[in-house]
Amino acid sequence: MELTVTGTNAITSPFLHAWDWRVALYLFLGGMAAGLAVMSSILRLKNAGKSAEGESASFWGPLWVPIILSFGMLFIFWDLDRKLNVYWLYLTFKPFSPMSWGSWGLLLFFPVCALNALVTMPGEYRHWLRFDVLRTLVDRLQPHKRLLAILNFVFGIFVGLYTGVLLSAFVARPFWHSALLPLLCLVSALTAGAAFMAIIAKRKAVKLFFTKVNVSIVIAELIVMVLFSIGLATSQGGAVMPSFSFILEYLLYGMAIALVAKLLLVTDERSDALPDRAVLLMQVSAAMVLAGGLMFRISLVYAGQLSHLV
Amino acid sequence: MPKYAMVIDQRRCVACMACVVSCKKENEVPPEHFRTRVLEMVEGEFPKLRMELRSELCNHCDNPPCVANCPTGASYKREEDGLVLLKKYRCVGCKACLAACPYDARYINPDKGFADKCTFCEHRIKEGKEPACVATCIGKSRIFGDMDDAKSPVRVALQGAHAEVLLKHAGTQPRVYYIKKFSKPE
Ligand code: SF4
Ligand code: SF4
Numbered sequence: 001m002e003l004t005v006t007g008t009n010a011i012t013s014p015f016l017h018a019w020d021w022r023v024a025l026y027l028f029l030g031g032m033a034a035g036l037a038v039m040s041s042i043l044r045l046k047n048a049g050k051s052a053e054g055e056s057a058s059f060w061g062p063l064w065v066p067i068i069l070s071f072g073m074l075f076i077f078w079d080l081d082r083k084l085n086v087y088w089l090y091l092t093f094k095p096f097s098p099m100s101w102g103s104w105g106l107l108l109f110f111p112v113c114a115l116n117a118l119v120t121m122p123g124e125y126r127h128w129l130r131f132d133v134l135r136t137l138v139d140r141l142q143p144h145k146r147l148l149a150i151l152n153f154v155f156g157i158f159v160g161l162y163t164g165v166l167l168s169a170f171v172a173r174p175f176w177h178s179a180l181l182p183l184l185c186l187v188s189a190l191t192a193g194a195a196f197m198a199i200i201a202k203r204k205a206v207k208l209f210f211t212k213v214n215v216s217i218v219i220a221e222l223i224v225m226v227l228f229s230i231g232l233a234t235s236q237g238g239a240v241m242p243s244f245s246f247i248l249e250y251l252l253y254g255m256a257i258a259l260v261a262k263l264l265l266v267t268d269e270r271s272d273a274l275p276d277r278a279v280l281l282m283q284v285s286a287a288m289v290l291a292g293g294l295m296f297r298i299s300l301v302y303a304g305q306l307s308h309l310v
Numbered sequence: 311m312p313k314y315a316m317v318i319d320q321r322r323c324v325a326c327m328a329c330v331v332s333c334k335k336e337n338e339v340p341p342e343h344f345r346t347r348v349l350e351m352v353e354g355e356f357p358k359l360r361m362e363l364r365s366e367l368c369n370h371c372d373n374p375p376c377v378a379n380c381p382t383g384a385s386y387k388r389e390e391d392g393l394v395l396l397k398k399y400r401c402v403g404c405k406a407c408l409a410a411c412p413y414d415a416r417y418i419n420p421d422k423g424f425a426d427k428c429t430f431c432e433h434r435i436k437e438g439k440e441p442a443c444v445a446t447c448i449g450k451s452r453i454f455g456d457m458d459d460a461k462s463p464v465r466v467a468l469q470g471a472h473a474e475v476l477l478k479h480a481g482t483q484p485r486v487y488y489i490k491k492f493s494k495p496e
Pocket of ligand 2: 383400403425
């Protein structure tokens with residue numbers, strides 16, 4: 001019988017419980033805002049903007065980006081234990097601190113995505129702009145619509161990657177310390193963004209387009225997750241592998257793909273004539289992808305804190 | 311410029327926890343939090359059991375990940391003596407340093423919200439005293455001094471002894487050295 005008792009002095013035994021569901025929600029919402037920025041920019045840039053014509057999601061998509069991002073930032077702010085000192089984040093730049101990169105990155109991303117939302121605003125909503133200065137700004141920015149969409153795309157990729165880099169930079173937590181984690185978080189962010197676009201899109205053709213995009217990225221995510229899990233299993237991080245939630249996530253993603261599998265064969269030309277049942281399937285599968293993404297972030301944040309370097 | 315370090319001679323520790331208590335008192339460490347701890351680990355196969363008593367505290371690493379990860383510059387390594395300290399007025403309570411420390415040496419002060427940890431009793435060193443845990447250690451297991459001074463207690467203790475640091479592969483370059491009970495010089 002091998003007897004191993006470690007840290008019997010339980011009261012002084014260390015355990016890390018630094019971050020809770022607020023950080024998980026921050027990462028999920030931040031990732032979703034980033035993915036949505038990428039996807040809404042794709043809609044605007046695709047076919048020289050023709051795909052976006054007559055599609056309300058080409059405005060609502062960009063508008064949701066700063067709103068979702070604000071909620072995400074609210075959660076991380078809530079998690080800070082000395083909120084009044086928050087200005088120090090912006091009086092310092094620490095090149096080796098991912099959190100420092102994140103604070104500055106979000107500070108730049110926010111105005112870009114907010115301006116992008118303003119310039120995509122259709123005429124019927126222009127009365128929402130109460131101040132002349134805003135109306136003038138929007139008019140001045142009209143010629144730069146494409147540039148803003150491109151910037152939105154680039155920042156979306158940066159923030160999507162950042163949600164993973166934040167955790168993967170910790171050598172002390174083997175579960176997080178993987179070069180694949182930023183990639184995994186980016187694809188998770190993109191699936192959430194595509195799912196959100198599929199939900200809010202009005203035209204069936206656009207819904208189908210984002211459903212198809214989503215299926216491809218979900219498959220990519222599942223592959224990266226297998227690789228990530230292999231990395232965990234062969235490293236110290238494997239000790240706390242949250243297999244239960246990962247399996248659930250596979251199940252959810254798998255079911256989401258299965259639900260829309262038949263629709264994937266539909267060509268874009270006919271897709272506006274899809275039956276309502278097909279639309280419902282697309283909505284449900286997108287909701288399942290969002291649920292899977294949320295679960296992934298929660299299990300990631302909690303499992304990482306259980307892992308220790310030994 | 312002194313280069314402060316600590317040696318834990320595990321052969322002399324009796325796990326009386328006097329260091330833990332004195333640290334809590336000296337630094338007014340809040341309930342349920344500790345800046346130092348003594349781990350008691352029993353391993354082996356009965357009746358051949360082996361016990362290791364290991365004091366743990368902040369290692370005042372020379373390559374401290376807590377400092378690199380701190381986004382506000384609140385955690386810093388003091389140039390003149392290498393102590394890893396905190397400018398509490400800058401700390402935003404983001405807990406990145408807690409996650410970054412491989413030794414779990416940090417905690418968040420539950421009343422004030424800033425990160426906190428062992429300072430090697432910097433306030434006592436300034437007055438020419440030893441850290442409270444060292445001064446109180448009945449077995450003289452905890453030894454403190456300047457690594458750059460050949461006559462300092464730490465240098466003397468390390469002479470001829472096989473000392474190790476914790477989690478060397480983490481690349482943190484700790485300044486707390488352990489003389490293990492059963493190991494021999496290689
Ligand atoms: S032991 Fe932890 S808290 Fe102390 S200097 Fe090293 S990394 Fe920082
Ligand atoms: S909790 Fe304070 S000391 Fe720790 S990383 Fe955040 S700002 Fe720096």
